[in-house]
Amino acid sequence: MRREIPLIITGVVGFTYIIQFFIPHWPFNIMEHMLTDWMLIIFAFAIWLGVLNLMKVSLDRISKRTKDWPYALVTILGFLFIVIAGFFFSGGRRFLDPGTPFDYIYQFIYTPLSATMFAMLAFYVASASYRAFRARTKEATLLLLAAFFVMLGRVPVGDAMTSFLPESVRLSKFADWIMNYPQTAGQRAIMIGIALGIVSTSLRLILGIERSHLGSD
Amino acid sequence: MNVSAFCAVPEDPSYGAPAPPTDLVVRDVPNDAGGAIILHWDPSVDDVEGNDKFIGYEILRSTSPDSGFKVIGTATAGSTELTDNQTVDGKKYYYIVRSLMGSSIAEAWPVGPVSSSQQWFNLGRINSFIALLILSTAILWYIHRARRGDTLFIRKIAGLEAVDEAVGRATEMGKAIYYIPGTQDMDNVQTIAGVTILGRVAKLTAQYETPLDVPVSRSLVMITAREIVKEAYLNAGRPDAYNDSMVHYLTDDQFGYAAAIDGMVVREKPATIFYMGAFYAESLILAETGNSVGAIQIAGTAMPAQLPFFIAACDYTLIGEELFAASAYLSKEPKLLGSLKGQDFGKLCILGIIIIGSIIQTFGIFDFTSIFTVQ
Amino acid sequence: MFEKLLRIDRRIIFLFVLIALIVPLFLNISQHIAISPEVRDIYDSLRKLQPGSRVLLAFDYDPPSAPELQPMAVAVMKYCFKHNLKVIIMGLWPQGPLQANLAIESIKRDKEFKDNPPIYDKDYVNLGYMTGNELVIQGMGTDIQRTFPRDYLGNPTSSLSVMKGITNFSNIDFIFNLSAGYPGTVEWVLFAVDRFHAKLSAGNTAVQAPQVYPYVHSGQLSGLAGGLKGAAELEKLLGFYGKGTKFMLSQSFAHIVVIFFIIVGNVAYFATRGKKKK
Numbered sequence: 111m112r113r114e115i116p117l118i119i120t121g122v123v124g125f126t127y128i129i130q131f132f133i134p135h136w137p138f139n140i141m142e143h144m145l146t147d148w149m150l151i152i153f154a155f156a157i158w159l160g161v162l163n164l165m166k167v168s169l170d171r172i173s174k175r176t177k178d179w180p181y182a183l184v185t186i187l188g189f190l191f192i193v194i195a196g197f198f199f200s201g202g203r204r205f206l207d208p209g210t211p212f213d214y215i216y217q218f219i220y221t222p223l224s225a226t227m228f229a230m231l232a233f234y235v236a237s238a239s240y241r242a243f244r245a246r247t248k249e250a251t252l253l254l255l256a257a258f259f260v261m262l263g264r265v266p267v268g269d270a271m272t273s274f275l276p277e278s279v280r281l282s283k284f285a286d287w288i289m290n291y292p293q294t295a296g297q298r299a300i301m302i303g304i305a306l307g308i309v310s311t312s313l314r315l316i317l318g319i320e321r322s323h324l325g326s327d
Numbered sequence: 328m329n330v331s332a333f334c335a336v337p338e339d340p341s342y343g344a345p346a347p348p349t350d351l352v353v354r355d356v357p358n359d360a361g362g363a364i365i366l367h368w369d370p371s372v373d374d375v376e377g378n379d380k381f382i383g384y385e386i387l388r389s390t391s392p393d394s395g396f397k398v399i400g401t402a403t404a405g406s407t408e409l410t411d412n413q414t415v416d417g418k419k420y421y422y423i424v425r426s427l428m429g430s431s432i433a434e435a436w437p438v439g440p441v442s443s444s445q446q447w448f449n450l451g452r453i454n455s456f457i458a459l460l461i462l463s464t465a466i467l468w469y470i471h472r473a474r475r476g477d478t479l480f481i482r483k484i485a486g487l488e489a490v491d492e493a494v495g496r497a498t499e500m501g502k503a504i505y506y507i508p509g510t511q512d513m514d515n516v517q518t519i520a521g522v523t524i525l526g527r528v529a530k531l532t533a534q535y536e537t538p539l540d541v542p543v544s545r546s547l548v549m550i551t552a553r554e555i556v557k558e559a560y561l562n563a564g565r566p567d568a569y570n571d572s573m574v575h576y577l578t579d580d581q582f583g584y585a586a587a588i589d590g591m592v593v594r595e596k597p598a599t600i601f602y603m604g605a606f607y608a609e610s611l612i613l614a615e616t617g618n619s620v621g622a623i624q625i626a627g628t629a630m631p632a633q634l635p636f637f638i639a640a641c642d643y644t645l646i647g648e649e650l651f652a653a654s655a656y657l658s659k660e661p662k663l664l665g666s667l668k669g670q671d672f673g674k675l676c677i678l679g680i681i682i683i684g685s686i687i688q689t690f691g692i693f694d695f696t697s698i699f700t701v702q
Numbered sequence: 703m704f705e706k707l708l709r710i711d712r713r714i715i716f717l718f719v720l721i722a723l724i725v726p727l728f729l730n731i732s733q734h735i736a737i738s739p740e741v742r743d744i745y746d747s748l749r750k751l752q753p754g755s756r757v758l759l760a761f762d763y764d765p766p767s768a769p770e771l772q773p774m775a776v777a778v779m780k781y782c783f784k785h786n787l788k789v790i791i792m793g794l795w796p797q798g799p800l801q802a803n804l805a806i807e808s809i810k811r812d813k814e815f816k817d818n819p820p821i822y823d824k825d826y827v828n829l830g831y832m833t834g835n836e837l838v839i840q841g842m843g844t845d846i847q848r849t850f851p852r853d854y855l856g857n858p859t860s861s862l863s864v865m866k867g868i869t870n871f872s873n874i875d876f877i878f879n880l881s882a883g884y885p886g887t888v889e890w891v892l893f894a895v896d897r898f899h900a901k902l903s904a905g906n907t908a909v910q911a912p913q914v915y916p917y918v919h920s921g922q923l924s925g926l927a928g929g930l931k932g933a934a935e936l937e938k939l940l941g942f943y944g945k946g947t948k949f950m951l952s953q954s955f956a957h958i959v960v961i962f963f964i965i966v967g968n969v970a971y972f973a974t975r976g977k978k979k980k
Contacts, residue, residue: 133448134360134445134446135446135447136360146837153547153833157546160545163549163575164578208807216797221765222765223586224765227609234611234615236719240967241967242639254964257964258964264929266733266734266950267957269734283736286739300647303674304629304651306648306677307651307652310670310673313666315519322654323522400867403756404752405750405755412844582766632909
C-alpha cells in the first residue's frame, strides 16, 4: 500500500486537473481551487521540515566537530539573527515595514549578498566563453560568430564601430536579427520538444507507469 | 440590441454634454463556470485621443429595465468591454453604459434582459482536447506495442551513457559525488525527472560505496529524494550505507543555495557533480565552480535559457526532452520506452502542422493560426 | 607562449572583467543607445494609455536581479505617475513588492517628483505578495479583489480608490511584468494573455530574455525589454535617464573584455594547432 496510495492520489488529482481544464461546470470549477489550496498548505508546512533539517544537520556538525563546522555555526547564528530581529525588534510595526531592523537587514545585508552572487555570473560568463568559444568545427565557428556579433550588437559600442554604415545594417540591428530569428527558431524547437516531454512524463505519472520517483524501479 | 442616446446631463456647461456609447451588446460569457456577463460597446464619439476631458464609462446594472440601476464598474477612456463577474445564474439583468466627460454624463438605453449560465464543456478548448486525445492515444498505443514485445529503437544519449563512468571516476578517486536536483519544487516535472535519475545514481554509489551528497533547496524535494536514495541503497543490498544526512536541505533562496553549494564544492572538491532538474541564473555559477575544481559534470535541464551555460561548463548536457527520456533510457523498461515513441509521433505531427501551416499562411489561403487559438 | 594563452588562469580573466566594470563608473562618456523594435512596442503600448488608465506592475524578482530590472521599474513608474496612470503593484515573488517600495522611495527623492510625489491610493496601490505562483494569475483573471483581499498595508482592497471598479483583467488597461525567472513572464503569457486576453509587456533579465522572445513574435507579448540594454532603451524612450543608461558603459567595456579573451583563446588555439600539425 505504500506505493499504491500515492499512485492513486497522483492519478485522481492529475485527471481532475485535466477534466477541469475542459469542463467549467460545477463541481469541476471549484476542484482546481480546492486542490491548489491544499497544495499551498502542504508547501507552507513543508518549509518547517526544511528549516528543522537545516538546524539538525548544522547542530550535528557542530556537536561532532566535523570538518568545516564553523560554517554550520555561521548558518545557525545567521538564522537566529534574522528571525529574532524580525519577531522581537520591529517596535510594534510589521516586520516588513520600512525602518525596522528586518528591513535594514534586507536592504543592507541580504540585498548586497544576493546581488553579489548574481553578479558573479558576469565573471563566470567571461571565463566560460573564453574556454567554450573555440572555432574547432564549422558549427562551433558559427556559434562563435553569433556570440561575437550579439555581444557587440547588444551594447552601444557595436553601433559606434559600424557608424559608417546605414542605420538599418548596423551591428545592433544584426544582433536583433540573430536574437529574433535563428535564436527564436532554436528556442521554439527546444520548447516544443520539452512540452511533449512534459506531456509524456505527466501521462506516465498519472497512469502510474512511471514509479521511480516513489523510490522503486 | 442597438441602442441610441437616452439622455445627456451637462452639469458643467463649459464641457458640454458628451455623446453616449453606442451599440451595447450584452451576453453570457461563453465556456465558463457561470456568474459572468460580458458587455461590449462602441466608444462614444467624444472618446478620442487628445480629449483629456473625457474620463471614461460607468456601467450600471438592474434587474428591472425601468429602475434600480446601480453602478457596478467603471472603464477608462478607450475601453470597449467589461465583464460583470457578480451575477447570479438564471437571474435576468439589464445594463446601462454611460459616458463621463468632466462632470457631465450621457447614457444609452438599458439593454437586456440577459442572464448568465454555466457550460458543461469549454468549446474554446476543443482544439486542445483533440490534441490531447491524439497525443495520449499515440503514447498509450506505443506503450501497448512495447508491452507486446515489439523492439523500439532509442538513440544513444551520451550524457546518460556517461553516468556509470562518472560514478566510477569518483569511486577511483575516493571523492564524493554531488547531485543537485534543481531549484524548483516537486510540482515541477523537471524536478521529478531529476530525482528519478537520482535513483539510478544512488544505486551505483551504493554498489561502489561512493559517498553521495544531495543538497536540496526545497523541503518536499528533500523528503522525496531521501525515499529514493534509501530505496536505491536497499535494492543494492546496502541499507547500512545509507543515512538521512546524505540528502539535506540548504535554503529556498536561489542565490543562497548557489552560494552554499559553491562553498561546499570549493572546500570538498567532489569528483563528480550532477545537475538534473530546473535551473535558473544559478546554473553557470554552479557549473563554473564545479569546472574550476576539475569535477566531471553532467547536467540536464529543460530550461532553454540555461542550456548554453551548462553546455559551456559541463562535460555532458541532457538537452530538454532528453532529461524526460532519462528514466526510460536508464531503466530500458518497455512501457517507458513506448511512451518515448509516442512522444516522437507527437513531434512528427507538429512538424507536419508547421509545414502545412507555413504554406497555407504564406499563400493566404485562410487564417490557419486561428485553429490553434485556445480560450 | 601560445600554450600559456590557451589556458589563462580564470582569475586573470576575472581581474580584467572587474576593471572593465569599475573604471567606466568614473568616466563620463555618452553613448548612442539604439532602440530595438521590442522595446519600442512597450513604449507604444504605454503611450496609447489615456490618463486614469489602470496599469498593473507585477514585480516578480528579488534583489539579485535588481540592477537590471529596477531601472526598468523606476522608468515605467515615473512615466505612469507623470501621465496620471494609476499604478497597481503586486508580486509573485515575496521580495517583489519590497523592490516596488524601493523604486517609489527613489522616485519620491527625485527632483522631478519632489513637488508632486506619488501618493498612496491616489496614484498607486501595492497589493503585496501572494503565494500560489501562476494560480494567483489565474485567480486574478476571475476576481482580483478576491485574490488580493487586502493590500500590502492591510487595508481591504475594496476600500482602495485606485481599485474601484476593478474586478479582473478586463478592467486593467496594461500589464507590465518584471521577471527574473519562475514565476514570471512565461506564466503571465500563459494565464493572463492566453486565458484572459490581457495586454502584456515585460522586462526580463538578460539571461531570461531569450526564452521569452518566441512570445513576442507570436503577438502574445506586446514588447520586451531584455537586461540592462533594455532598461537603457526604456529610459531613453520614456525620457528618464537613470541607472540603466549609466551602467551601459560598464556593460560595453565588459563585453569588449569578453570578446578580447575569446579572440586570444582562438588565436592561441590556431597557433598551437598549427604546431601540432607540423
